[in-house]
Amino acid sequence: MKIMPCPLNGPRNITEFTYGGEVSAMPDPAACTDAEWANYVFNKSNPAGFVREWWLHNASSYWFIAERDAVTDIILRTYDPSEIFRTRVDFAAPRTTSSQENPA
């Protein structure tokens, strides 16, 4: 049994979680081109090594970020998304900047 250390619920069996994809910077959906949007939606780095990923704890509907080694499957660190996402995205309001203020 593999254990995922959840920032909210503590160490739990990894079967309680769902993988949610790589953390990557989202372009402004209102301003970016189709190609930029497709790149964000589909393309992955898929590195053989360090990855930063979204994970969901199913039972508590809690999304968090895990840093993992994609070769050894060792989970290096998990934390709440608020650690790197500091601004709220308002999808309804039209925006002019071309990229969202987030890391990765």
Next chain:
Amino acid sequence: MPFSLLRHGLSSELRVEPDFPPPPPLRDAYDVVIIGGGGHGMATAYYLAKHHGVTRIAVLEKGYLGGGNTARNTAVIRSNYLTPESVKFYIASVNLYRNLSNEFDFNIMYSERGQLTLAHTDGAVRAFRQRAEVNRHLGGRSEMLDRQQIKELVPLLNLDPGHPVLAGLWHIDGATARHDAIAWGYARGAVRRGVEFHPLTEAQDFVVDKNRVVAIKTNRGPIKCGCVVQAVAGSSSILLNKLNIRAPIHTYPLQAMVTQPVKPFLDPLVSSSALHCYVQQTGRGEILIGGGSDPYPLYGTRSTLDLKEGLLAHAIEMFPFLANAKLMRQWSGITDMTPDYSPIMGLSPVDNYYLDAGWGTYGFKATPICGVTMAELVASGGKVPELIQPFSLDRFSRFRQINEMGATAASH
């Protein structure tokens, strides 16, 4: 072949012919460098030499011949996909497979046993009807079976697991072959035509000039190249990242296992779309069990108890007596999955770098046609054959995906 067998039978001396000469020293330059010495890479080299007369070819393999996913797949050959683009492509592959033993003069143990996929919901029945019609329309052999027909075909199948079986998609062209023999057959044919096969030779980096790969750095030194074909399955992203080519590929492990051998009882390949499980009996009598990929990406070939428990519970629902069988072997391979479960073939953003990637869990059945089409692509200097045009990398930025998730994810 029969005459040579007779001759050898009557002769007192056994003439030993090595299939491969020892690998020659690496030359400075090649017209074509193929990265990946599995089924796809060797087939591409074979057809380049055979159909197009190109022989200054090096196939670089970081391990040994056919030691990656060619050796790890469950050897299913079928063409009953959903979209006409895929069905056309896989039917061409099945047709090539049928004659490979003769072509190689080497037995690939092609066994056309038929594949049965079970539907447990009305939605699955409708999807299967569509797949049967598309397959027949394009020249394949598929039909729908009712419960009685399924019972006659596979008497030991439990038709009433948690969700009762409503109908089945019977694909008469479904087959298996000995997967190692495919790599060996292509490799032998290619090497005899002058292709150089270099095991233990890893492509480590590229030298790019004016948007062309001019040289490849390997662990045995640099080599110049006219063009490059990448056919490295689960490691696709590692090479693409070196060239800064962005692609929608995620690497997931895919696990499979076999039980101890038992008496022959199961002729067709049986899979269930709802139970995410497929069961077949090998020529040695082992029951081969496989299912979907792991739940999250990983570049590792470890096996997990979680996946085994889930998969085997479903296999036992299909064939309850399997509960008494012992597992004998387990293994996994790393698969390069795409979001639409279709491959990525053809041109890349780098001019002379050709892609044979995104083969996920369905690469083995496409090996011969991949070889033919990739060879055509290379020999023509980048004119994409019609059969693989729909699988281009840029289909994602044009939002023209080929959705084969339903026809692929659970039932290989």
